Amino acid sequence: MSEDSKKLLIIGIVALAVIGIGVLIGLSGAFEAKASSGRIEIRPPGYNFGDIDIFGGKKSTSFEIVNSGNESVEITSAITTCMCTEAFLDDKIITMHAPTYIGLIEAGERKNVTVVFDSLAHGPDATGPITREIIFKTNSTLTPEITFRFDGNVIKKSS
Secondary structure (H helix, E strand, O other): OOHHHHHHHHHHHHHHHHHHHHHHHHHHOOOOOOOEOOOEEEEOOEEEEEEEEOOOOOEEEEEEEEEOOOOOEEEEEEEEOOOOEEEEEOOEEEOOOOOEOOEEEOOOOEEEEEEEEOOOOOOOOOOEEEEEEEEEEEOEOOOOEEEEEEEEEEEOOOO
16 A cells, blocks of 8 residues: 555545544434423414315414423424425424424524415325324423324315
C-alpha cells in the first residue's frame, strides 16, 4: 500500500468516526425529553364534518393546542392515522408516514392546528363513515398522549 493510500485510509476512518460521534450526540437528546408537569389540551377535542361529498374537494377544520399548565411541554411526535389526512402546525406538516417532531409549547401558549381531509384519497368508490385522528405524544406526565378526532360520512351526491 502506498503512502498516499495509507493517508487516504486514515482520513476516511477519522471522518467516519467524527460523523458517527456527531450522529450519536445528535440522537442522544431525541429520546430523552425531560418529564414535565405541564398539561396539554386540545380545543375542541373533535369535529364532525357531517356528510362529505367525495367529489367536493378537500375539507378542513382547525383546533387549538393549549398548554394550560405551569411548565413548558415538549411535543415529541405527531402523526395522523391515515394517508387521507394532513395537519399543519407552525411550519410543520403532520402525516401518517413518519412522526413529526413539534417542539416546546410554553406554559400558557396556544397553537393553531389546521387539519385537511381528502375524501377522494382512497378512490371514487370509498364512501361511508370515517373517523380519523391526529395523535400527539408529549413529555407531560399529565397528558403523555393527546388526540384530535374527526369524523364524517363520505357520500356521492346525486347530480
